[in-house]
Amino acid sequence: MKSYDLLVLANRNLWRRKGRTILTVLGVIIGTTAIVVMLSLGIGLVESQKKQMEQWGSLNMIRVHQAYSYPGEPEENKQRKLTDEAIEEIKAIEGVLAVSPAYEVGGEAKLGRKTGYLQLIGIDAATMELMDFNVEHGRILNENDQFNVVAGCRVIDNFHDPKQQPGREMEWEQGDPLELLDKRVAVTLMNQRQQKRIYSLNVVGILSDKSMEYAWSVFAPIKEIKKMRDFTMQGMGGNHPVPPGKEVGLPQLPRDMPGQEDDQYSFALVRTQDVSYAKYISQELRDRGFNASSMADNLEGIENVARQMQAVLGGIGAITLLVAAIGITNTMVMSIYERTREIAIMKVVGASFADIRTLFLAESSLIGLMGGMLGIGLSYFLSYLLNKYVGAMMFSRMDPENMFQISLIPPWLVLFALVFSMGIGLIAGLYPANRAIKLDPIDAMRNS
Amino acid sequence: MPILELRNVVKKYRVGKEIVTALDGVNLAVEAGEFVAILGTSGSGKTTLLNVAAGLEKPTRGEVVFRNVTLNKLKEWQKVAFRRKQMGFIFQSYNLIPSLTAQENVALPLIFDNVPVQERTKRAVAVLTHMGLKDRRKHKPTEMSGGQQQRVAIARAIVHQPRIIFADELTGNLDSHTTHDIMCSLQTTVKKLGQTLLMVTHDRDVANYADRIIFMVDGKIVSEELGGK
Numbered sequence: 001m002k003s004y005d006l007l008v009l010a011n012r013n014l015w016r017r018k019g020r021t022i023l024t025v026l027g028v029i030i031g032t033t034a035i036v037v038m039l040s041l042g043i044g045l046v047e048s049q050k051k052q053m054e055q056w057g058s059l060n061m062i063r064v065h066q067a068y069s070y071p072g073e074p075e076e077n078k079q080r081k082l083t084d085e086a087i088e089e090i091k092a093i094e095g096v097l098a099v100s101p102a103y104e105v106g107g108e109a110k111l112g113r114k115t116g117y118l119q120l121i122g123i124d125a126a127t128m129e130l131m132d133f134n135v136e137h138g139r140i141l142n143e144n145d146q147f148n149v150v151a152g153c154r155v156i157d158n159f160h161d162p163k164q165q166p167g168r169e170m171e172w173e174q175g176d177p178l179e180l181l182d183k184r185v186a187v188t189l190m191n192q193r194q195q196k197r198i199y200s201l202n203v204v205g206i207l208s209d210k211s212m213e214y215a216w217s218v219f220a221p222i223k224e225i226k227k228m229r230d231f232t233m234q235g236m237g238g239n240h241p242v243p244p245g246k247e248v249g250l251p252q253l254p255r256d257m258p259g260q261e262d263d264q265y266s267f268a269l270v271r272t273q274d275v276s277y278a279k280y281i282s283q284e285l286r287d288r289g290f291n292a293s294s295m296a297d298n299l300e301g302i303e304n305v306a307r308q309m310q311a312v313l314g315g316i317g318a319i320t321l322l323v324a325a326i327g328i329t330n331t332m333v334m335s336i337y338e339r340t341r342e343i344a345i346m347k348v349v350g351a352s353f354a355d356i357r358t359l360f361l362a363e364s365s366l367i368g369l370m371g372g373m374l375g376i377g378l379s380y381f382l383s384y385l386l387n388k389y390v391g392a393m394m395f396s397r398m399d400p401e402n403m404f405q406i407s408l409i410p411p412w413l414v415l416f417a418l419v420f421s422m423g424i425g426l427i428a429g430l431y432p433a434n435r436a437i438k439l440d441p442i443d444a445m446r447n448s
Numbered sequence: 449m450p451i452l453e454l455r456n457v458v459k460k461y462r463v464g465k466e467i468v469t470a471l472d473g474v475n476l477a478v479e480a481g482e483f484v485a486i487l488g489t490s491g492s493g494k495t496t497l498l499n500v501a502a503g504l505e506k507p508t509r510g511e512v513v514f515r516n517v518t519l520n521k522l523k524e525w526q527k528v529a530f531r532r533k534q535m536g537f538i539f540q541s542y543n544l545i546p547s548l549t550a551q552e553n554v555a556l557p558l559i560f561d562n563v564p565v566q567e568r569t570k571r572a573v574a575v576l577t578h579m580g581l582k583d584r585r586k587h588k589p590t591e592m593s594g595g596q597q598q599r600v601a602i603a604r605a606i607v608h609q610p611r612i613i614f615a616d617e618l619t620g621n622l623d624s625h626t627t628h629d630i631m632c633s634l635q636t637t638v639k640k641l642g643q644t645l646l647m648v649t650h651d652r653d654v655a656n657y658a659d660r661i662i663f664m665v666d667g668k669i670v671s672e673e674l675g676g677k
């Protein structure tokens with residue numbers, strides 16, 4: 001029998017008993033909807049967690065911190081230092097798109113009449129774009145910049161006017177980030193010998209508020225920050241020659257004290273190809289002795305929780321679909337009882353076992369498929385309602401752009417639901433189809 | 449060389465502890481193009497003979513040979529191929545599928561033979577026209593009279609141009625006038641196409657349309673004579 005004829009015949013047979021077919025399909029609709037909606041909640045959970053985490057740092061970024069050493073720590077436990085060789089080594093790892101070493105210095109800063117404390121981070125300007133630095137106003141840094149900087153969107157909140165009433169200072173007000181743009185900020189650094197140096201920095205760009213991990217820092221070309229840091233380190237250890245006579249009265253830090261070490265970078269930013277690489281590379285770096293961490297490290301835990309949740313919810317849905325499958329079997333068995341004579345006739349006029357079997361399997365699969373398709377439609381509708389009402393209630397404070405969807409139906413779930421419901425129909429039809437095959441045409445015709 | 453041959457065919461049924469002998473050593477040879485009627489009283493084993501001859505039932509003993517092939521030794525799927533290509537069936541109770549129109553019922557054997565839809569329709573309409581039912585071809589069985597339904601059934605039995613047609617009491621439910629009409633058109637059709645027809649009946653008048661009449665009593669062939677018309 002040709003498959004087209006088969007489908008036409010199967011479809012016709014189904015609609016001979018409209019009421020019964022509709023009720024059976026309804027069972028599958030409910031089953032499919034239960035599975036799809038339940039799974040969509042789990043998926044929505046993972047995705048909204050990811051989004052939330054991404055606000056605090058891109059999921060494909062890894063931060064490698066400098067090594068801290070503790071006195072008496074055995075050599076093999078020591079963390080690897082962030083030297084130039086280390087940076088090159090990290091760059092060579094597969095899946096790493098870019099690495100930027102970074103220096104950090106902090107100092108008092110002046111912006112017009114306002115004063116504040118600035119956290120300065122020197123990074124490789126060439127890699128900024130890859131590191132998810134998004135400027136909202138002005139421009140990003142380039143390799144030719146020297147004392148130009150890019151400020152995080154909340155840096156302005158660090159400044160306040162000392163002449164204002166102390167009482168009013170306590171009120172936490174959000175400043176306008178644009179106040180910084182194209183302004184000069186004077187940063188005063190002090191080294192261990194109480195020497196002062198003032199740097200004048202020009203703000204050329206303000207970062208967007210998408211990446212909150214960069215919000216409170218100012219980014220500058222690494223060369224300048226290294227010079228500043230070298231200045232602040234003067235007088236700290238034995239590494240920097242100190243002019244005789246000047247060291248009197250200054251406390252000498254013992255070299256084995258925990259804390260910064262001056263012959264390495266403060267930290268390094270690593271950009272990986274995607275989230276899955278980030279998870280893996282972050283672990284790899286720790287295995288190699290680096291002090292690495294990433295937002296993606298937390299992802300596994302969340303995904304595990306979501307998977308367990310999905311297993312439970314999906315299980316509930318699966319039971320509903322199982323009941324629907326029994327409904328299909330029941331309908332098909334009844335249909336075969338009613339159609340014994342017809343099956344007998346088909347056998348006598350030349351239908352093979354395969355023809356009979358595929359006809360009944362096609363009918364039961366069609367029930368499954370129709371239920372699956374309508375179920376997906378219903379799932380989309382329910383998902384929309386869930387997001388609109390329940391989701392909005394849960395995340396009412398979020399701006400609409402970052403609205404989290406508590407129920408998410410990705411294309412693969414649609415495909416899965418279709419294949420699954422049709423498969424259920426097929427399996428549910430096996431037993432009835434087998435009965436139809438076994439039916440003896442002579443018996444069937446004699447009895448009626 | 450007969451197209452169909454039954455050799456010493458015995459068919460027994462077990463009913464509870466009892467054993468019923470429906471066919472008791474039947475020998476029969478049907479020549480190609482021959483119209484043979486099997487005449488007998490109710491319960492004499494006519495239907496059983498027909499079913500065994502068509503391969504729908506297996507004989508308890510003996511052989512059924514159709515065109516040099518021993519039917520009772522074939523697998524079910526091999527017999528299906530014979531039914532599909534070379535055999536046609538007509539029953540007393542028409543046995544049309546109620547959900548299909550006359551035309552679709554007639555085309556049914558062609559569906560299983562993978563005949564394309566246009567070709568199917570063309571052939572079904574042609575056969576229905578031949579049976580005088582052209583304007584009824586879109587009707588469902590329940591919308592037709594018994595005689596019309598039986599004509600549809602005949603059309604279905606001949607649409608794939610089988611070599612042999614098995615008919616069981618095909619006029620059992622019809623009045624004598626309709627019986628005559630149907631028997632005439634069936635007779636002319638099979639003669640024109642050179643088809644073999646094995647027909648079972650308990651009606652002497654109907655049997656008279658045949659070339660040869662076989663008399664059955666209690667599962668045995670007792671005598672035969674040449675047809676009267």
Ligand SMILES: Nc1ncnc2c1ncn2[C@@H]1O[C@H](COP(=O)(O)OP(=O)(O)OP(=O)(O)O)[C@@H](O)[C@H]1O
Pocket residue numbers: 461462463468469470488489490491492493494495496497650
């Ligand atoms: N499946 C069966 N199981 C048991 N006995 C059967 C079966 N089929 C036929 N018989 C018996 O075999 C005998 C012959 O039956 P068959 O149907 O061939 O008679 P028939 O000549 O066709 O009768 P009728 O003219 O009434 O149709 C009867 O005694 C019947 O009871």
Ligand SMILES: [Mg+2]
Pocket residue numbers: 494495496617
């Ligand atoms: Mg009979």
